Amino acid sequence: MTDSLLSIRGLSVEFKTELGLVRALSEVSFEVPRNSVTAVVGESGSGKSVTSNAILRLLPDTAQSSGEIELNPQDGEPVIITSLDERDPQMQNLRGGLVSMVFQEPMTALSPVHRIGDQVAEAVLCHRDVSPDVAWAEAAAMLEQVGLADAESKMRMFPFEFSGGMRQRVVIAMALICHPQLLICDEPTTALDVTIQAEILVLIKSLQRKLNNSVLFITHDLGVVAQIADRVVVMYNGQVMEIGSVRQVLKNPQHPYTMHLLSSMPGAATDFREKNKNWSDGAAIGAGTFLVEADAGRKIREFRELSP
């Protein structure tokens, strides 16, 4: 048994589009150690979501991937996720059981027409053979843990009666209720206000300590990284630029791209900013890729034709 819960080795993903093949990830490798928070940070379009979706095999049919993703559960055989069949019962067991995910938009993850309590209890019933009463009780306990006071009465409410922060707590509770060993959070706080973001960050961190699981936390905000992560993976344009402990990466960055990101943070020291203002990706990026300035822009999809 190795000491990392998840190993990604040489993961490459390409998408077939009407404009040709688009390379989203090339040769991404990193590990997620046990009992820690690993943050993946990078600009929009850098491949953060593709990486996390690949772990749960949530990529669309147009995606072709190569490489290996291995999960080493605490008690049990290692699983090579990439070689599992979509319909394999092990895959079912994995999703929501060993690994679960919190998405960016809390509203879309909750059904608007079912009571909060039913939705959380449902998550229990999906994976374990318990009576509805037990599931309900467990749901209540979990909601208390994520900081929803008076959980029993709140469970009878509907999602629209909750604020954004409360909804995101519910989603986190649903993700944690089956005691996953790996919790993947894809920008869980981007849609929230700063004050609520702060609460959620503190919550995720403290729950991770309490439950002794691992968290893969995806964000583009270095401030958030500093507050939540133990280890950091810096990605750019589908490639890993730098991996290290949070202190090393943020205080003593090695890669020029990391320096550039840090210097772009509002409030960065002026001389540091001037020095790293114009980062050019230079040779780091493979042939055939096309970039405009250093910015990939939010939502913009750079269609990069792979050279033949």
Place this chain on the structure above:
Amino acid sequence: MSQLLSVTDLCKSFAGESVVKSVSFELNESSTLGIVGESGSGKTTLVRSILRAIEPDSGTVRYNSREGWHDLHSLSPKELLPLRREIQMIFQDPFASLNPRMTVQTILEEPLIIHGIGDKESRKQQVAKMLEKVQLDSSSASRFPHAFSGGQRQRIGIARALILEPRLVVCDESVSALDVSVQAQILDLLASLQSELGLTYLFVAHDLRVVREFCDDVLVMYSGNVVERGSVEEIFNNPQHDYTRLLLSAIPSPDPDEKLQPLDRKSLLLDAGLTV
């Protein structure tokens, strides 16, 4: 420094719900006023009422134009037209704010045509000059917005706002949708344009780190009210209001050794007599 804008007792409600509750403030020329507050606190409603994109329920917005003071809301559309040149806006979403079916040339030329400025040839030159100012290649003019990245589009939006040589520019979350590195470039650009053209900014943002860096003064809004107003130093170093303190305590520092310790939202806001 002369006053440029004066808002008094501005109120706006939607379907009986008060969204902006009697807001008043003044804005000096060539300065930058940041407006911060949580989502739904009425920032967008406030600035759009100032621009007359929304009609407020009551209150006055007075603007000191080159010809003297005007009450913006008592002007007819015709009388308003010349003032539109002086007050412009940069939008949040660089994808939604440019007409996808127009070339950059058409987008940038349109304000000039509407205000009857120059002939075809001189307008073309003006567009080229503006593109250069926002650091875009002159070949961009013949392209469509979809051919640009988010940061480049935001530059086009800035060019459209500035081509009429406005004095007051309203930025509603104009950098929020951008990646940090692009954000830094755009803020640099806005700052250099300000010093070059003497612009006045009304800068709505939810990222306090950006406001701290970019603004001179800050207005903190909470559920339609202005709860605090002051210079950036005052607000960040010596916040008076509990809500401001809460906001400041929630900023995640990029230094892993400075631990995030948000204040407790509920007790704080209840203490301050605000509804949660």
Place this chain on the structure above:
Amino acid sequence: MSELRELTPGQLAWLKFRRHRLAMIAAGSLIFLYTIAIFCEFISPYTPEQRNSRAINAPPMDVRFFDAEGQFNFRPFVYDLELTINPDTWMREYEEDASTAYPIRFFTRGEPYEFWGLFEAERHLFSVDPNGPGYIHWFGTDSLGRDVFSRVLYGARVSLSIGVVGVGLTLFLGVLLGGFAGYLGGIFDSAVQRMTEVLQSIPTLPLWMALSAALPAAWSPITTYFGVTIILSLFGWTTLARQVRGRFLAMREEDFVVAARLIGANDQRVVFRHMLPSFSSHIITTATLAVPAMILGETALSFLGIGLRAPVVSWGVLLQQAQNYQVIVMTPWLLLPGAFIVVTVIAFNLLGDGLRDAADPYSSLRQQ
């Protein structure tokens, strides 16, 4: 890659549309059908009223390249038909007579016609030797000995054009009323809304029938044609008006429309330069999907005998004349116009699907 950045929105849409194989086939078929409809006088070997007394209820004739000995002929030909009367049933039965072949000739002189009612001509695209005894009825003939192929082509002109003209009228009404309702709001909006609700709640067929029945029988064919078109579009515009209104309401709040207002653009400019172009593709799609309904409407009315009437030839009129069960057994080729209707309707629907996908050329560039 760098080319992508230079594509105009139109080119992007074309790129997406081209990938829709079925829609491309549909577009091709429709172009083919409409070309035929436009040149129907020239393409058909006979005029629709021309009778061939030697071939009453004749079945479709095969166009051949190989003769009875298996010899290949470069020029296609048809065999003569030999008529026998079945002594038991007294029915006409036709049999091919392999001893007499009529070669097909192109650009032959035949029955004179007025092309588009404008100038006279007598050339037909193909026929057999007009001076000889032969004839060619590719789709057979009806009970008066009229050539079904020619009649289908003439019918195509009426049926296909009624779809387009009707939809044009629908669009005009829908965009105008819907657009004003969405942009002006207030009383006008409510009035249009109520009107569409009322119109949509009336069952269409009985109302069509009532209105068509009111069309004076003495009207000339062309007036009846427009009468029917107007009746069809009077009920078609409601759906479109609702969609246009909805889009206007939503689009009034879009950033780029607000931006246009803030630079001082007046209502007219906002509507015509910014709002309408942004959903023209949407309108085109809706219109395409509305054409089949129009064509089917015409067919239904004519089939019931209350739409177009002979001597106008439309697919509906042709079907109406084939309206008895004997046809199905004895002369099934008279139902061929039905096949054309089916093909046209399917093609329009497929085309509409393709257009809908292509309508938002950016969808693939900013998915998520």
